[in-house]
Amino acid sequence: MAMMSFSTTCLLQQPNRYLVAMCVRHRSQRRNLGLPPNVAKTLQTRLEELNFKDPSIHYKVDIGLPPTLRDKKKENASRIEYLKKIKSNPELEKLARNNQLPVSLEDITNEWSKTNAPLHIKKVAEHYGVFEHLFGDAYFMPYIQLDITYEHNSTKVPVYRGNIIKPTEATSAPNVKFESLADSLWTLALTNPDGHLQKENSEYIHWLVGNIPDGDVSKGETVFSYLQPFPAKGTGYQRMIFVLYQQTSKIDFTQLKKSPSDEIDLDERTFSTFDFYRSKQDSITPAGLGFYQTDWDTSITAFYQDKLQTAEPIYEYDFPSPYVKPQTWFPIKQPFNLYMDKYRDEKQIAKEFLLKKLKNRHPFQKPETSLKYPNAVPFKKYTPSWLKLEIKKERSKWGRVNDY
Structure with missing residues (x-):
């Protein structure tokens, strides 16, 4: 005879008045769902297994300039000598004690740009997903520091690394400066990987200047004229990324150039940084990086109507309808x-x-x-x-x- 379950044996052995009580007791017994916490996998372990990438296939490739040789012993010796000179000065010690010691931010910035700036900028760019969305599994160290400044109402709006700049502050092309060697050529690109209105995983090229001689952007060859950011309403913050490339020789950009026209054609400005670099990787090397964030403001409505001559798109989140439980014949304890x-x-x-x-x-x-x-x-x-x-x-x- 086969073994009976616990509930069946209880029903056979107990009197009828205990049938309901036993059934309720049996149904109310708790059962552990899954393994106990000390045995089961943690959420972090499960996510690592789901998002696992084979390191032999997925690995980061450095496509930037070679690192500059630095004599760290000489730098440390000069820094120690400088500190000794400062500490031995009683006037500076008195000013520091009274919180009156002047600090030159320009000197600090210059010192930072020559030492730890490339590493810090790289980490910030990785945090914002710049390398991943532009170059895939590649990255570069931005050894060339970009000084980018917009002019708006007689005030200067600088571009750092992820700061917020409104579209009204970036209507005209910025002033871009960087240190350059003699007889060198450069390419500067401004792209938006978040604002394409029709295609996924595509960018809009907002500015492209090639064959820049000796770091003078005004003397470069304009492939795409400057186009101000135009984030659509409801899309949140978008990244505007400046990438500076060092050229080994002069490049022919006739295939990218379009016929000059007063109207702005967004289809012609559809761009892919990955494809652009892959097609010209023998002639260009990423060297500098700068980016900011921008979002919608009231000036965008007029820009779509006057410049793009189209209706302004507005994106809204479509909330799903609330779930309503199916009706029952006798809704107990329900008003x-x-x-x-x-x-x-x-x-x-x-x-x-x-x-x-x-x-x-x-x-x-x-x-x-x-x-x-x-x-x-x-x-x-x-x-x-x-x-x-x-x-x-x-x-x-x-x-x-x-x-x-």
Whole structure:
């Protein structure tokens, strides 16, 4: 004879008056779902297994300039000598004690740009996903420091690494400066990997200047004229990325150039930094990096209408409709008025509230004064509980009573 389950044996052995109690006790027993916490895998372990990438296939490749040779012993010796000279100066010590010692930010910036700036900029760019979205599994150390500044209403708006600049502040091309060797050629590109309106994983090229001699951007060959950022409403922040390439020789950009026209064609400005670098990787090497973030403002509406001559797109999140449980024959412990409202038409409910409110309004008389203590006023005799709740909400002006 096969073995009986625990519930079956209990039902056979116990009297009838205990059948319900045993069934309830058996059904209410807790069962552990899955392994205990000390044995099961953690969330971090499971995510690492799901997102695992083979290191023999997925690995980072440095496509930038070779590192500059630095004599760290000489740098440390000069730094120690400089500190000794400062500490031995009683006047500087007195100013520092009184919090009056002047600090040259320009000297600190120059020192930082020559030492740790490339590593810090690389880490910030990795945090914002710049290398991943432009070059895939490649990266580079930005050894060339870019000094990028917009001019807006006689004020200078600098570009750092991820700071926010509004479209109204970036309507015209910025001033770009960088240190360059003699008889060198450069290419400067400004791209937006987040703002394409039609294609996924595509960019808009906002500015491309090639064959820049000796770091003078104004003397370079303009492949794509400057186009201000135009983030669509509802898309959030978008990245505007400057990439500076060092050329080994002069490059022919005739294939990228389009016919000059007053109108802006966004299809012609569809761009891919990955494909651009791959097609010219024998002639260019990434050397400098700078980027900022921008989002929608009121000037974008006029830009779409006047410059792009198209309607402004507006993106909104489409929230899913709330889940409503299917109706049952006997909804136990459910207030029938609230329960039935879940399955009624929202417009019909709103209409009833509006008619009820208009019924108590007179066009030529003042509205009735509200009760000072609404919850202290007694209800009529034999008023059902659900109706008491509705009256209490109306007196206290809770819920949908205030919609109209």
